[in-house]
Amino acid sequence: xxxxxxxxxxxxxxxxxxxxxxxxxxxxxxxxxxxxxxxxxxxxxxxxxxxxxxxxxxxxxxxxxxxxxxxxxxxxxxxxxxxxxxxxxxxxxxxxxxxxxxxxxxxxxxxxxxxxxxxxxxxxxxxxxxxxxxxxxxxxxxxxxxxxxxxxxxxxxxxxxxxxxxxxxxxxxxxxxxxxxxxxxxxxxxxxxxxxxxxxxxxxxxxxxxxxxxxxxxxxxxxxxxxxxxxxxxxxxxxxxxxxxxxxxxxxxxxxxxxxxxxxxxxxxxxxxxxxxxxxxxxxxxxxxxxxxxxxxxxxxxxxx
Amino acid sequence: xxxxxxxxxxxxxxxxxxxxxxxxxxxxxxxxxxxxxxxxxxxxxxxxxxxxxxxxxxxxxxxxxxxxxxxxxxxxxxxxxxxxxxxxxxxxxxxxxxxxxxxxxxxxxxxxxxxxxxxxxxxxxxxxxxxxxxxxxxxxxxxxxxxxxxxxxxxxxxxxxxxxxxxxxxxxxxxxxxxxxxxxxxxxxxxxxxxxxxxxxxxxxxxxxxxxxxxxxxxxxxxxxxxxxxxxxxxxxxxxxxxxxxxxxxxxxxxxxxxxxxxx
Numbered sequence: 001x002x003x004x005x006x007x008x009x010x011x012x013x014x015x016x017x018x019x020x021x022x023x024x025x026x027x028x029x030x031x032x033x034x035x036x037x038x039x040x041x042x043x044x045x046x047x048x049x050x051x052x053x054x055x056x057x058x059x060x061x062x063x064x065x066x067x068x069x070x071x072x073x074x075x076x077x078x079x080x081x082x083x084x085x086x087x088x089x090x091x092x093x094x095x096x097x098x099x100x101x102x103x104x105x106x107x108x109x110x111x112x113x114x115x116x117x118x119x120x121x122x123x124x125x126x127x128x129x130x131x132x133x134x135x136x137x138x139x140x141x142x143x144x145x146x147x148x149x150x151x152x153x154x155x156x157x158x159x160x161x162x163x164x165x166x167x168x169x170x171x172x173x174x175x176x177x178x179x180x181x182x183x184x185x186x187x188x189x190x191x192x193x194x195x196x197x198x199x200x201x202x203x204x205x206x207x208x209x210x211x212x213x214x215x216x217x218x219x220x221x222x223x224x225x226x227x228x229x230x231x232x233x234x235x236x237x238x239x240x241x242x243x244x245x246x247x248x249x250x251x252x253x254x255x256x257x258x259x260x261x262x263x264x265x266x267x268x269x270x271x272x273x274x275x276x277x278x279x280x281x282x283x284x285x286x287x288x289x290x291x292x293x294x295x296x297x298x299x300x301x302x303x304x305x
Numbered sequence: 306x307x308x309x310x311x312x313x314x315x316x317x318x319x320x321x322x323x324x325x326x327x328x329x330x331x332x333x334x335x336x337x338x339x340x341x342x343x344x345x346x347x348x349x350x351x352x353x354x355x356x357x358x359x360x361x362x363x364x365x366x367x368x369x370x371x372x373x374x375x376x377x378x379x380x381x382x383x384x385x386x387x388x389x390x391x392x393x394x395x396x397x398x399x400x401x402x403x404x405x406x407x408x409x410x411x412x413x414x415x416x417x418x419x420x421x422x423x424x425x426x427x428x429x430x431x432x433x434x435x436x437x438x439x440x441x442x443x444x445x446x447x448x449x450x451x452x453x454x455x456x457x458x459x460x461x462x463x464x465x466x467x468x469x470x471x472x473x474x475x476x477x478x479x480x481x482x483x484x485x486x487x488x489x490x491x492x493x494x495x496x497x498x499x500x501x502x503x504x505x506x507x508x509x510x511x512x513x514x515x516x517x518x519x520x521x522x523x524x525x526x527x528x529x530x531x532x533x534x535x536x537x538x539x540x541x542x543x544x545x546x547x548x549x550x551x552x553x554x555x556x557x558x559x560x561x562x563x564x565x566x567x568x569x
Contacts, residue, residue, distance in 0.1 A: 030538040030557070033308045054552055061534050061542030063356050068534060072541050075552070218356065270535035271349060271358060273399065274311055 003287035004294045005280070007041065007262050009239050010162035010187035012123055014041035014096055014262065017283075017295060018252070018276045021243050021266030022047055022100035022126060022166070023072065027086040028093060034273045039280065041262060042096035045086070047128045049101075050108045052078035062199050062208040067218025067245070068267060069197055071211035074102055074131060079112050083119070091121045098164065102128040106154050114158040124161055127152065127186070130168030130193035131215075142168045142193075145180035152184025164241065167191040169221075169228055178232045189232060190241035190264065192225045218267040219245045226258050233259025233300055247275060249282025259300040307344070309537060310336040311399045316390050317372060324454040325379040326422070327388055328364065330372050334398055338368030341405035342430035343528055343561040346375060347536035349397035352386045357534050358399065359383040360556075362505070364425035365432060373398075376457070378422040402536050403560045406430055406503055406526055411439055414498040416525070418488055418514050419448040420506020421455050426528055427505055428458060431465055441466035445491060445500075449484025449510065453477040485513040492521050501525050502564060511569060518564035525564045531555040545569075 005016040019042040025031040028043050037043055055075030062069045077085065082099075090097045099122050103109040109127065116122050129142035129151060141147045152165055165181035167174055169192040178189055194215025199208045207213065225244025233240055242260025246252055247268035255263045268275040292298060318330035340346075340363045347358040361375040379388050390396070406426065409415045415434065417427045427446070435441050444467035450456040452475045462469050471479030472487055480487055484506075492500050502525025504514040511527045518525050531543035538557035546568045547553050553567070 025539045026541075034311065034537070055541065055544075058542070058544055059532065060544075061532065061540060063532075063534075065354070066356060068356065070534075070540070070542065075541050075544075270540050271356065272311075272397075273535075273537060 001293070003284055003292060005284065007295055009241070009261060010124075012096065012162055016041040016280055017256070017262035018280055019044050019098065019241065019262060019264045020269060020276065021264035022128065024266040024269045027082070027090065029089055031269070031273065032093070035277050038094035039277050040095045042098050042123070043090070043093065044098040044126055044264060045082075045090075045100055046076050047074050047100045047102035047131065048076055048079055048082050048112060049074060049103065050079055050111055052076065052081060056209075056211045058210065060209060060211065060214070062214070064197075064199060064216065064218070065220060067216055067220035068270075069199055069209060069214035069216055070194070071209045071214035073211065079115060083115065087119055087122070096123045097121060098124045098126050100126045100128050100166070102131055106151050109151055109155050110158050113155045117158070117160055124164055124188070125155070125159060126164040126166050126190055127155060128166050128193070130166055130170075139168060139170075142177065143171055145176050148177050149180040149184040152181050152186050156185035162187040164188040164190050166193055168193045169224055170196050174228045175231050175235045178236045178238070182236055182238050186238065188241060189236070189238050190243055191232060192221070192228050192244045195221055195224065217245065219247055221245045222251060222254075226254055229255065229260050230258040230302070246279070247272070249279045249286060252279050252283050253286060253298065256295065256298040257300070257302040259302075261295070261299050307336075307339050307401050309400050309402050310334070311397070312336075313395050313397050314373075316392050316394045316396060319390070319392050322376070322457050326376065326457050328374060328376045329387070329390070330374045331396060331398060332370060332372035334371055334373050336401060337366045337371045337373050340366040340373055340401040342426045342433055343403065343405035344401035345403050345536070345560060346373065346398050346400035347402055347533070348387070349399075350383055350386045351394070351396065355383045355386055358536055359387070360530075360533050360536055362425040362528070363401065363429060365429050376422070376425045399536060403556055404558070406528070406561050408434060408437075409501040411443070412499060413443070413501045414495070415439075415444045416488060416492065416500045416502050416523075417444065417446045417448075418484055418502060418504035418506070418510070419446070420484055420510040421450050423506030423510075423528070424448060424457065427503060428462065430503065431462070431467055435465050435467070442468065444468065446470065447472065447484050447488050447491075449473065449506070451475065483513070484510060485517055488514070489517055489521070492523055504528065508569075515564050515567075515569050523564075526561050527564060528561045529555050529559050529567065
């Protein structure tokens with residue numbers, strides 16, 4: 001019998017637990033040329049801000065061992081053009097759409113999120129309170145439990161569909177921030193955003209990113225992501241979307257076992273754009289071979305020593 | 306925009322062009338027939354210490370045999386790994402990607418400006434134009450390199466019957482100097498030839514060609530290169546600044562841009 005890959009997050013049903021990670025497939029148009037987006041559980045858009053942003057000057061990506069650094073700087077079309085130019089395409093896709101929102105003030109989050117209320121096809125918001133690359137990228141919220149709770153609460157007042165809080169690994173205690181997001185009213189948590197890092201050109205002695213530092217992503221961050229998801233799963237009752245270096249179906253199974261209910265695939269898309277499709281196929285085969293009927297047979301089932 | 310395919314092909318033919326240059330033919334690749342001059346392929350190398358794919362311009366395509374050729378020079382880790390492949394080895398190809406060159410009118414003179422390992426798309430374009438019945442004498446193939454070892458595939462270019470102008474910095478082949486000097490002289494000396502520029506090569510050469518086109522009011526296209534994590538438009542890593550303001554992605558709006566379009 002075919003395993004049931006459906007997953008329910010805060011009352012919204014997803015066809016499967018694979019999502020694209022924010023910033024890794026724009027607004028979906030390019031990825032749709034590679035495979036039908038209906039194969040995804042959900043598409044998560046690039047971070048949307050109130051005004052359009054060009055981001056940092058190049059170079060703003062750098063290859064690292066088993067991963068990459070990026071300091072794109074929240075380049076995006078802004079909420080107005082997002083609604084007029086990007087949403088019509090997204091509405092036609094037979095997949096769930098999660099809009100990632102970033103802001104530099106509580107008011108910016110409120111303004112953007114309240115406007116997204118009017119488009120029912122946009123199923124959820126993922127609140128980016130953890131971008132490490134721009135001063136105004138929400139990190140000041142995500143680094144503080146108090147401010148996390150405050151901004152989540154403020155958004156919940158104006159936004160009436162489920163809210164995901166995307167958490168940073170660049171904090172002393174991710175569990176503390178997770179609990180604050182829950183207190184504020186977030187229905188789902190997603191983690192981790194990228195880890196702050198840098199790399200230097202030994203010939204010019206300059207960083208390889210004009211921003212001097214960036215966010216580390218890719219397979220190299222997976223062990224950090226798994227440990228943080230495990231910690232949050234053990235201490236917090238909200239469902240978790242795992243993020244951080246998931247590239248293969250084997251990675252996906254690990255994320256599920258430590259407690260992720262769904263997983264976002266990010267950097268892997270750059271190297272293997274069909275990765276989400278291959279992960280779904282592999283996960284299906286794995287569940288069949290292990291005679292697992294539903295994802296709940298896997299989620300959080302790690303057998304610890 | 307041509308939809309890219311993602312397929313595993315085999316290395317069917319490996320030619321060592323000497324001095325670190327190689328020509329590789331891959332197949333079968335179903336989208337081979339869609340690959341135009343200026344399109345590029347994003348290739349995943351079969352090794353764990355090269356994380357991103359690497360971009361290579363299409364040097365020729367054979368739709369019947371479903372084969373594609375790329376030409377590269379050993380430059381860094383990626384190309385070094387690539388140089389160690391053997392015929393029969395599999396390789397993961399994403400492509401064709403980007404926008405190709407627009408062929409000139411048959412009444413125009415195509416002025417090709419190639420630099421070093423930037424030659425593949427222009428070689429492919431010249432071959433395709435001749436195959437399509439363009440007069441080879443209306444193709445001026447200016448090809449610059451540091452020395453004669455860097456001016457590769459000379460026999461292949463000459464065989465087309467085009468005007469071939471090799472230029473080397475050390476004077477070991479053809480005129481001594483930079484490629485853009487003789488290009489400017491040609492355009493000034495032949496006012497009635499309806500020139501159109503097509504350039505691919507190092508950044509300095511592209512900037513010089515772009516400036517030349519603007520100064521002499523000659524239209525044309527330049528193919529840019531940039532480090533590309535994804536190659537299909539989603540990572541926003543390979544941006545350039547447009548003269549009209551704003552950004553363009555080299556992989557998506559490019560790699561071929563009109564002269565004057567990009568702030569080089």
